[in-house]
Amino acid sequence: MRLGFNCVMFDGSGLALEDNIESAKEIVKQATKLEIDVEGQVGRIPSQKERINRDFLTDPETAACFVHQTGVNALAISVGNVHMLIHKEFSVDWQRLEKIDKLVSIPLVMHGGTGFPDKLIKKVINKGVHKFNVGTILKKVFLEELRKNLTQKDLDRINPQELIDSTSERDILKKACSSIKETIKTKLEAYGSAGKVKM
Incomplete structure (x- = not known):
């Protein structure tokens, strides 16, 4: 606390x-x-x-x-x-x-x-x-996005620095986080919470 x-x-x-x-x-x-x-x-x-x-x-x-x-x-x-x-x-x-x-x-x-x-x-x-x-759906979406992106890569030929924590378009963690954000947006709309916070 x-x-x-x-x-x-x-x-x-x-x-x-x-x-x-x-x-x-x-x-x-x-x-x-x-x-x-x-x-x-x-x-x-x-x-x-x-x-x-x-x-x-x-x-x-x-x-x-x-x-x-x-x-x-x-x-x-x-x-x-x-x-x-x-x-x-x-x-x-x-x-x-x-x-x-x-x-x-x-x-x-x-x-x-x-x-x-x-x-x-x-x-x-x-x-x-x-x-x-x-929580469960967010974890599932994150893991599914990681799996999708990993299966599309030839891991023996790729630089791991580009795949993880590079913040480039190839960063698989960035893509997974983006998929969570999209799911959260959908949930906020469904719950009637979208647009309620003043920034």
Whole structure:
């Protein structure tokens, strides 16, 4: 927190509820002194290799209690979302999301944004989701661009200095970063975030 971040995320979802509350409360106390927002989490978000268990899902009343007792600024929830989902989309428990939105007055956070269906983005935004966490698709795009560029090169005949960190048009890292930027632009448009920051 002392490195200049304006927001931190504490995932205590693997703890007993009482321990999650106490830990989050202490983090909020320290963060408030530094004018830093804190995102907490209630409910467990599975990875793509796990079977979704209803016990993982966020209980609306528990979420409201957690927010009230901790003072977190945003809440990550589990409503069917799945970490690292690439080849398929997950389904949202709409009744659960609506109830959480009614009981919790702070912004909700959707982890597992890579597997979230684009056609439902506006709908969940209207149900209180203010932030999507997206990482897997960015890593995938980066690696795919690297692979594409490496397979096009005869590595025995090329100067490695030109391929990596040269900032020339042949720099494969520069190309991979450009592909991430394009993906981010697409996501910003989908989330309705494009053009919101004043430069």
